[in-house]
Amino acid sequence: MPGRHTTIRLIAFLGFALVGIWSLLSWSVQKPVSVSEFAVHASDHQPPLMNRCASCHQDVCEEFKDAPHTQTLIEASDPLVLSRFAGRSFQITKDGPLISFEEKNKQLWMTSDAYPESMRIEWMFGSGQHAMTPVSLFTNPDGSTELIEGSVSWFPPNVLGATPGADLTGSPGIRSLGGPIDHARTMECFGCHVTQLPHDGGRIRQQDIIKGVSCDRCHPGGEKHITEMEQGAELSIEKWSELSPLESINRCGECHRRADQLTASELSPERSVLVRFAPVGMAMSACFLKQDSVPEGPHSFRMDCLTCHDPHKPAEKSKEFYVEKCLQCHGPEKHQVSDCTSAITSRECLECHMPTVNVTDNLKLTDHWIRIRKSSDLPAVSELAPNPKP
Numbered sequence: 001m002p003g004r005h006t007t008i009r010l011i012a013f014l015g016f017a018l019v020g021i022w023s024l025l026s027w028s029v030q031k032p033v034s035v036s037e038f039a040v041h042a043s044d045h046q047p048p049l050m051n052r053c054a055s056c057h058q059d060v061c062e063e064f065k066d067a068p069h070t071q072t073l074i075e076a077s078d079p080l081v082l083s084r085f086a087g088r089s090f091q092i093t094k095d096g097p098l099i100s101f102e103e104k105n106k107q108l109w110m111t112s113d114a115y116p117e118s119m120r121i122e123w124m125f126g127s128g129q130h131a132m133t134p135v136s137l138f139t140n141p142d143g144s145t146e147l148i149e150g151s152v153s154w155f156p157p158n159v160l161g162a163t164p165g166a167d168l169t170g171s172p173g174i175r176s177l178g179g180p181i182d183h184a185r186t187m188e189c190f191g192c193h194v195t196q197l198p199h200d201g202g203r204i205r206q207q208d209i210i211k212g213v214s215c216d217r218c219h220p221g222g223e224k225h226i227t228e229m230e231q232g233a234e235l236s237i238e239k240w241s242e243l244s245p246l247e248s249i250n251r252c253g254e255c256h257r258r259a260d261q262l263t264a265s266e267l268s269p270e271r272s273v274l275v276r277f278a279p280v281g282m283a284m285s286a287c288f289l290k291q292d293s294v295p296e297g298p299h300s301f302r303m304d305c306l307t308c309h310d311p312h313k314p315a316e317k318s319k320e321f322y323v324e325k326c327l328q329c330h331g332p333e334k335h336q337v338s339d340c341t342s343a344i345t346s347r348e349c350l351e352c353h354m355p356t357v358n359v360t361d362n363l364k365l366t367d368h369w370i371r372i373r374k375s376s377d378l379p380a381v382s383e384l385a386p387n388p389k390p
């Protein structure tokens, strides 16, 4: 369908023209995303809770319990959090302040030897799959909630390190504990990490937050759907399979970021910060843009996030799982497109075309901009397993 392909490109291009200023230096510096009815801000009505969905979709709900999407925000008093932070210290620079965490009355506190008072930590952002960042909330003179993003975060396997992008290296006084995030940005941080964010005129009601990215964030209209199903009415809840590939990745991109939020010059493969934004990389990849050129074959050759991920589950760890996806489209068969033209053939496609990148010392993410890289960026031959194919 050449028509659809052109439309996808056109939309992507128009998108690049409609841009704002976006500082990409920190995960705390993020532009609000105000798109469609699926606004990034969590709903302020009470969505139906997962256990109501479970009465009919037990399998999905069962697997969803372990998904990182359910753990995007955790109370700092959670035993898992305390076990990772309490009693530990970290110095961002050799001569900089010493930052320590301790447990007092089942609460987590953060102290700096450069500041006399301790700071109570209320929440952890991040499941710990890649990082956990402590935040402390306070009410500003207008009565609105703001947060301080802790200068020190936890990373797997089990280390403390500087919070990526916070750039508080050696900051004196209270700044050694963390950086302030204004009210609007505070609402955005929570907006991408929760399902519901109740507040009274800007003051977040912490005890009523529905943590995690739950059903309603991706399947709005649950209440109506339940009523319809109970009454035996027709199915009207939106089906993701009916979205176009671009609509689909942009929906995930409400939180994972979209290419049309960036300027053309920001969309350069040289900018390693883009690695944080999977839909941005995907939208730039020939595999996505030219997916309609794959001939009809035994599989469905659609390219969007769901080609490789089930958002109800943690990301698959086995490389082989992903390589199978590449080989659905790439190879010498009639129903496939271009085979690898590299002199070194190996089934480790990801190492050369979709590698893991160190965003900071402790944060490793996957570059979703599938492309041919400079030979200087490719792994040494000795690092690759030989090709088992004949």
Ligand code: HEC
Binding pocket: 027, 028, 029, 030, 033, 040, 125, 126, 127, 128, 129, 130, 131, 132, 133, 135, 149, 181, 185, 188, 189, 190, 192, 193, 254, 255, 256, 257, 276, 277, 363, 365
């Ligand atoms: C536009 C939506 C959005 C906003 C705003 C946002 N995040 Fe996130 N955050 C995400 C997404 C999506 C991920 C998972 C992918 C990734 O790593 O970027 C994530 C991941 C994280 C992680 C886990 C580490 C990781 O990279 O997986 C931490 C910690 C985090 N965010 C903290 C914050 C803090 C603190 C703020 C506000 C200062 C914030 N986020 C604002 C969407 C957002």
Ligand code: HEC
Binding pocket: 048, 049, 050, 052, 053, 054, 055, 056, 057, 215, 216, 219, 222, 223, 225, 226, 229, 230, 235, 237, 238, 239, 240, 241
């Ligand atoms: C009374 C039973 C019932 C309840 C409760 C229920 N569903 Fe459904 N749902 C169904 C049936 C039946 C279908 C259509 C058959 C199918 O695809 O499983 C369906 C389909 C769906 C689909 C469309 C799947 C597709 O084809 O793309 C989604 C999404 C969905 N439900 C989400 C939810 C969510 C989220 C909740 C909780 C807010 C929920 N459902 C609660 C019965 C129910």
Ligand code: HEC
Binding pocket: 068, 069, 071, 072, 125, 126, 127, 128, 129, 130, 191, 192, 193, 194, 213, 217, 218, 251, 252, 253, 254, 255, 256, 305, 306, 309, 310, 311, 313, 314, 315, 316
């Ligand atoms: C409401 C915001 C939001 C939406 C919408 C969203 N995500 Fe996420 N997603 C997050 C956050 C936040 C994380 C970080 C989880 C963590 O802390 O590890 C995440 C993590 C992930 C991960 C990493 C899981 C792992 O095991 O490390 C994948 C994969 C993912 N999302 C895919 C998707 C896909 C696909 C969609 C669209 C169908 C989507 N997400 C929609 C917020 C969102």
Ligand code: HEC
Binding pocket: 050, 053, 054, 057, 060, 061, 064, 069, 213, 214, 215, 216, 217, 218, 219, 240, 241, 306, 311, 312
């Ligand atoms: C991060 C986004 C996201 C969240 C959160 C999410 N889903 Fe889904 N869900 C999807 C996407 C995308 C699909 C389509 C999957 C596909 O086509 O491969 C889907 C498919 C489904 C389906 C139909 C297919 C199937 O596997 O049976 C049901 C039912 C469903 N979701 C229910 C739920 C329920 C219930 C919850 C909460 C426990 C939930 N989803 C949470 C994104 C999400």
Ligand code: HEC
Binding pocket: 286, 287, 288, 290, 291, 292, 293, 294, 301, 302, 303, 307, 322, 323, 325, 326, 327, 328, 329, 330, 337, 338, 349, 350, 353, 354, 370, 371, 372
């Ligand atoms: C849905 C089908 C599909 C899947 C899955 C897919 N690709 Fe592609 N890929 C394409 C198409 C179509 C092109 C464009 C082919 C052309 O121009 O001849 C392409 C182009 C490429 C290119 C050339 C890029 C460039 O800029 O010239 C590379 C490298 C590539 N794919 C690697 C991969 C890898 C590695 C995977 C698995 C991680 C993968 N692809 C998965 C369809 C796919």
Ligand code: HEC
Binding pocket: 130, 249, 252, 253, 256, 278, 279, 280, 282, 303, 304, 305, 306, 307, 308, 309, 315, 316, 317, 318, 322, 325, 350, 364, 365, 366, 367, 368
């Ligand atoms: C061609 C396969 C493929 C597609 C399509 C794909 N991903 Fe991934 N993704 C991966 C691989 C490989 C990993 C690394 C998994 C691992 O080893 O933990 C990954 C990991 C992730 C992670 C965890 C953090 C990281 O960077 O390692 C997030 C978040 C994520 N993907 C989001 C998305 C979103 C959103 C989309 C759609 C725009 C998407 N992915 C499409 C292959 C894919």
Ligand code: HEC
Binding pocket: 326, 327, 330, 338, 339, 340, 341, 342, 343, 344, 345, 346, 347, 348, 349, 350, 351, 352, 353, 372, 373, 378, 384
């Ligand atoms: C050792 C690194 C390496 C590995 C492993 C690798 N590639 Fe490549 N690939 C390259 C390089 C380099 C090129 C560009 C070669 C050239 O100049 O033609 C390339 C080119 C391609 C192209 C573009 C072909 C064209 O017609 O333009 C595709 C598609 C591709 N690779 C897919 C894959 C797939 C799928 C896998 C896994 C089965 C894979 N590659 C494994 C390095 C690699």
